Amino acid sequence: MEFIKETWRHRVDAYWDLLSPAIQSDTVRNIMDMKANMGSFATALNDKDVWVMNVVLEDGPNTLKLIYDRGLMGAVHSWSVSSLTSSLCHNLLISMFFNDITYD
Secondary structure (H helix, E strand, O other): OHHHHHHHHHHHHHHHHHHOOOOOOOOOOEEEEOOOOOOHHHHHOOOOOOEEEEEEEOOOOOOHHHHHHOOOOEEEEOOOOHHHHHHHHHHHHHHHHHHHHHHO
């Protein structure tokens, strides 16, 4: 589990550095991890000024107790197309964010 936590921490730090010119200290940032698994992504964001909602898929392994045991927030949800929704929403949000950076 420690390896997964460090992997996510490395990814978050690299991503945060990339986006740091666009992130302001007074910006409200709400993040939803739509396939939370163990909550490692939220744990990696622990030192950032963000709020993370961990979502465990109803048709997957129920790891919500583990997420709660780590002191994180979470919920179980039944997405209509769970395998596609996360990727499509993520790509849409990222593309919208980068368009704002490019044209502002």
